[in-house]
Amino acid sequence: MVAHTRxxxxxxxxxxxxxxxxxxxxxxxxxxxxxEAGPKVADFKLSNGxxxxxxxxxxxPVVTHMIWYKVGSADEVAGHSGLxxxxxxxMFKGTAKHPTGAFSQxxxxxxxxxxxxxxxxxxxxxxxxxxxxLKTVMAFEADRMTGLxxxxxxxxxxxxxxxxxxxxxxxxNPRAKLSEQIEAALYLNSPYGxxxxxxxxxxxxLTRDDAIGFYRxxxxxxxxxxxxxxxxxxxxxxxxxxDTYGKVAPRASIPPRQRPQEPKPIAAxxxxxxxxxxxxxxxxxxxxVPSFHTAKPGQSxxxxxxxxxLGTGSNSRLYQALVMKEKLAVAAGAWYEASxxxxxxFGVYGSPRDGVSLPQLESATDAVIEDVIAHGITTxxxxxxxxxxxxxxxxxxxxxxxxxxxxxxALTTGATVADVEKWPDRIRKVTAAEVQDAARAWLEKxxxxxxxxxxxxxxxxxxx
Amino acid sequence: MVAHTRxxxxxxxxxxxxxxxxxxxxxxxxxxxxxEAGPKVADFKLSNGxxxxxxxxxxxPVVTHMIWYKVGSADEVAGHSGLxxxxxxxMFKGTAKHPTGAFSQxxxxxxxxxxxxxxxxxxxxxxxxxxxxLKTVMAFEADRMTGLxxxxxxxxxxxxxxxxxxxxxxxxNPRAKLSEQIEAALYLNSPYGxxxxxxxxxxxxLTRDDAIGFYRxxxxxxxxxxxxxxxxxxxxxxxxxxDTYGKVAPRASIPPRQRPQEPKPIAAxxxxxxxxxxxxxxxxxxxxVPSFHTAKPGQSxxxxxxxxxLGTGSNSRLYQALVMKEKLAVAAGAWYEASxxxxxxFGVYGSPRDGVSLPQLESATDAVIEDVIAHGITTxxxxxxxxxxxxxxxxxxxxxxxxxxxxxxALTTGATVADVEKWPDRIRKVTAAEVQDAARAWLEKxxxxxxxxxxxxxxxxxxx
Numbered sequence: 001m002v003a004h005t006r007x008x009x010x011x012x013x014x015x016x017x018x019x020x021x022x023x024x025x026x027x028x029x030x031x032x033x034x035x036e037a038g039p040k041v042a043d044f045k046l047s048n049g050x051x052x053x054x055x056x057x058x059x060x061p062v063v064t065h066m067i068w069y070k071v072g073s074a075d076e077v078a079g080h081s082g083l084x085x086x087x088x089x090x091m092f093k094g095t096a097k098h099p100t101g102a103f104s105q106x107x108x109x110x111x112x113x114x115x116x117x118x119x120x121x122x123x124x125x126x127x128x129x130x131x132x133x134l135k136t137v138m139a140f141e142a143d144r145m146t147g148l149x150x151x152x153x154x155x156x157x158x159x160x161x162x163x164x165x166x167x168x169x170x171x172x173n174p175r176a177k178l179s180e181q182i183e184a185a186l187y188l189n190s191p192y193g194x195x196x197x198x199x200x201x202x203x204x205x206l207t208r209d210d211a212i213g214f215y216r217x218x219x220x221x222x223x224x225x226x227x228x229x230x231x232x233x234x235x236x237x238x239x240x241x242x243d244t245y246g247k248v249a250p251r252a253s254i255p256p257r258q259r260p261q262e263p264k265p266i267a268a269x270x271x272x273x274x275x276x277x278x279x280x281x282x283x284x285x286x287x288x289v290p291s292f293h294t295a296k297p298g299q300s301x302x303x304x305x306x307x308x309x310l311g312t313g314s315n316s317r318l319y320q321a322l323v324m325k326e327k328l329a330v331a332a333g334a335w336y337e338a339s340x341x342x343x344x345x346f347g348v349y350g351s352p353r354d355g356v357s358l359p360q361l362e363s364a365t366d367a368v369i370e371d372v373i374a375h376g377i378t379t380x381x382x383x384x385x386x387x388x389x390x391x392x393x394x395x396x397x398x399x400x401x402x403x404x405x406x407x408x409x410a411l412t413t414g415a416t417v418a419d420v421e422k423w424p425d426r427i428r429k430v431t432a433a434e435v436q437d438a439a440r441a442w443l444e445k446x447x448x449x450x451x452x453x454x455x456x457x458x459x460x461x462x463x464x
Numbered sequence: 465m466v467a468h469t470r471x472x473x474x475x476x477x478x479x480x481x482x483x484x485x486x487x488x489x490x491x492x493x494x495x496x497x498x499x500e501a502g503p504k505v506a507d508f509k510l511s512n513g514x515x516x517x518x519x520x521x522x523x524x525p526v527v528t529h530m531i532w533y534k535v536g537s538a539d540e541v542a543g544h545s546g547l548x549x550x551x552x553x554x555m556f557k558g559t560a561k562h563p564t565g566a567f568s569q570x571x572x573x574x575x576x577x578x579x580x581x582x583x584x585x586x587x588x589x590x591x592x593x594x595x596x597x598l599k600t601v602m603a604f605e606a607d608r609m610t611g612l613x614x615x616x617x618x619x620x621x622x623x624x625x626x627x628x629x630x631x632x633x634x635x636x637n638p639r640a641k642l643s644e645q646i647e648a649a650l651y652l653n654s655p656y657g658x659x660x661x662x663x664x665x666x667x668x669x670l671t672r673d674d675a676i677g678f679y680r681x682x683x684x685x686x687x688x689x690x691x692x693x694x695x696x697x698x699x700x701x702x703x704x705x706x707d708t709y710g711k712v713a714p715r716a717s718i719p720p721r722q723r724p725q726e727p728k729p730i731a732a733x734x735x736x737x738x739x740x741x742x743x744x745x746x747x748x749x750x751x752x753v754p755s756f757h758t759a760k761p762g763q764s765x766x767x768x769x770x771x772x773x774l775g776t777g778s779n780s781r782l783y784q785a786l787v788m789k790e791k792l793a794v795a796a797g798a799w800y801e802a803s804x805x806x807x808x809x810f811g812v813y814g815s816p817r818d819g820v821s822l823p824q825l826e827s828a829t830d831a832v833i834e835d836v837i838a839h840g841i842t843t844x845x846x847x848x849x850x851x852x853x854x855x856x857x858x859x860x861x862x863x864x865x866x867x868x869x870x871x872x873x874a875l876t877t878g879a880t881v882a883d884v885e886k887w888p889d890r891i892r893k894v895t896a897a898e899v900q901d902a903a904r905a906w907l908e909k910x911x912x913x914x915x916x917x918x919x920x921x922x923x924x925x926x927x928x
Contacts, residue, residue: 079724184652260543273731
């Protein structure tokens with residue numbers, strides 16, 4: 001039962017989760033509460049440093065409870081890649097008070113759901129349970145915040161689990177491998193170049209001591225944000241938090257989050273990955289661009305509007321030009337990750353129709369981008385993009401987990417509750433000139449890696 | 465005077481020094497003493513862990529004294545790039561016993577020469593002085609092994625010096641910048657991807673505390689190799705060493721040299737760098753290959769023979785094909801760095817004649833490589849390469865500094881004195897089939913980054 005519950009968690013592909021988050025971040029970024037009549041969000045800080053965000057939603061007697069730690073794969077020590085994600089798995093292995101699997105079992109008995117996720121910047125755990133069970137879940141989560149106990153007997157088999165996960169999600173997935181290679185080539189100095197799941201040869205060496213050392217360094221109330229969305233009042237949630245998380249002593253020395261930064265990019269890079277399992281070739285280009293946290297005011301919002309106009313949905317420039325008019329592609333689009341502590345990525349991608357080469361598709365993609373740089377966007381496009389971005393955020397109030405995710409991802413990547421609430425206003429202020437400027441400034445080839453995924457016809461089985 | 469002496473040191477371009485070392489390593493690698501009638505090399509270990517290698521050479525009353533620390537830029541903590549080289553500069557800033565510049569002044573008064581160098585794997589200091597002054601030099605060097613004193617008053621101006629050095633050697637040198645970008649793209653996980661001189665934005669933040677911390681961590685007798693070549697007997701040198709270096713207490717905790725290793729390379733990468741100052745375009749391709757230390761027996765030697773046949777000198781395959789016969793290039797060659805603690809690089813390069821494009825040159829280069837892979841090399845080529853490699857090593861006995869460099873670079877990158885002495889035997893054993901196998905196994909595009917350096921005709925002045 002426990003194993004089954006855990007299996008469910010493990011079966012949500014990390015890449016899929018990350019991509020889903022990226023798509024959400026690109027399309028929605030941050031909801032539009034302040035003046036879009038969303039709920040009043042409460043924000044507290046406990047004396048031990050824990051931040052608590054409460055998003056009331058009384059439509060049904062359920063709550064979504066998430067704890068976000070401000071630590072991800074970019075905080076790992078080089079040579080120990082995959083450790084943040086490995087620890088995410090090991091967090092289910094029990095404490096002095098609750099043996100392995102007890103927490104998951106309790107959530108299952110409540111009829112609840114649970115999950116966990118790791119990215120470059122944060123690690124999160126969440127449960128969706130009846131609101132009457134909220135405090136129980138918080139007590140369990142507070143217990144494993146500093147009470148985790150690990151032995152080789154549980155650590156070593158779990159290492160096999162993450163290795164198999166790496167195999168399924170990356171090793172056997174040429175598209176995911178392409179992204180991994182592009183990111184490694186994009187970031188010359190930043191730890192964002194490392195895969196979140198880890199390099200396999202380093203994952204194989206991860207130990208119990210690595211995991212416990214990482215846990216003791218980064219897990220504590222003063223490095224965590226609890227986000228609760230659902231059928232609870234801020235005062236109730238605060239009282240529960242004080243009774244549970246409030247009892248946990250702060251971790252003495254949480255290190256500052258200063259990661260190596262990128263040098264100025266000066267050389268356009270390209271890579272080709274051939275794999276015999278490829279049926280549909282892929283063109284993917286990632287550009288190094290500012291995140292909301294590293295951007296000057298307005299730059300990140302202009303990139304969000306640009307990503308929408310260029311490549312979100314079937315009315316986008318890329319889709320219209322490449323799929324509809326020129327009939328060169330079966331898919332085409334663009335995305336931007338705004339939520340990141342350090343410099344982030346803007347991507348364009350496409351897959352050619354039969355008989356169209358990747359260079360042909362790339363030239364046509366370049367032409368679309370160059371047109372935006374040279375001639376800008378129309379007022380109509382700008383207004384449609386803004387309306388859609390803000391509307392999507394409003395619609396997203398409908399989902400507790402999405403709401404909690406926006407706040408959690410913002411607060412663990414350098415933004416504040418006010419930044420989240422003011423997002424619709426900032427989107428409204430974006431001008432057509434700013435979008436054109438963003439395209440000109442950031443969609444420069446020297447800032448990018450262009451990747452081709454092609455079918456390998458030479459080797460029946462690729463060594464990897 | 466002091467400033468002048470130091471200036472001389474600083475004026476030897478680090479890239480040039482590194483490239484010179486690479487060329488030596490590729491062409492000569494390790495001398496051929498055991499059976500090539502070279503001098504008998506003595507190897508000692510002091511009780512504090514210091515290794516002493518003495519290469520007697522009594523032709524003239526001079527000695528070359530070098531101290532090699534087993535620490536280089538690959539041992540830096542990420543985010544503090546350039547620290548190993550910065551410390552190299554700061555080592556001239558004086559101790560309690562000897563104020564700033566005193567050591568350099570003494571060497572100058574002896575009529576001696578001095579220099580210092582930093583690579584990914586080691587940091588070295590050397591003096592060439594009258595043999596009568598050897599012990600004095602050793603006493604100075606032993607004093608600054610643990611006695612360095614640094615204040616902001618000397619550290620901060622020296623930081624300006626290394627920044628200016630970066631500007632001269634890399635910033636204003638498109639060819640060096642191309643190599644920097646290729647290395648950053650070649651190494652996805654290993655710290656070899658960082659420039660030895662550092663990323664400029666990180667160099668700007670280096671502090672006195674960084675330098676002293678690095679010094680205390682890595683500089684000590686148990687992390688050093690002293691190599692003396694010249695007019696001294698092993699017994700004399702040992703006695704001097706005991707009286708000087710022997711008095712220095714070992715450093716408590718020299719960390720093991722375990723750097724992050726590369727994942728298996730799976731995607732061929734390319735990059736283009738445009739710069740308005742480029743007059744002659746350049747094609748350069750680096751492949752990830754084993755070093756002597758990481759290779760299986762014989763693999764590194766086969767790569768040395770391959771580099772020689774493919775691209776050393778005007779009889780090489782690349783030069784003959786591209787420069788002489790096809791008249792596509794004005795320069796063409798290949799090199800291999802055998803001395804490295806972790807996986808190393810094999811490079812091919814060329815510059816096209818007027819009217820020839822880089823893709824044309826690249827196709828022709830590929831054809832030369834593919835011919836070796838498909839048809840191997842001739843017995844005649846093999847024998848000529850071996851003879852030349854071994855002869856070069858014998859001729860190199862003529863130069864004290866070269867001899868000392870071979871031993872020093874070998875002993876700080878995982879090899880032993882015996883490995884150095886047996887090198888000619890190992891080269892003799894290389895077969896034509898092994899050279900072909902090496903080309904097939906390692907000169908695979910998925911292991912490589914191909915770089916183009918082209919003239920930027922769009923921008924009068926490139927931002928960098």
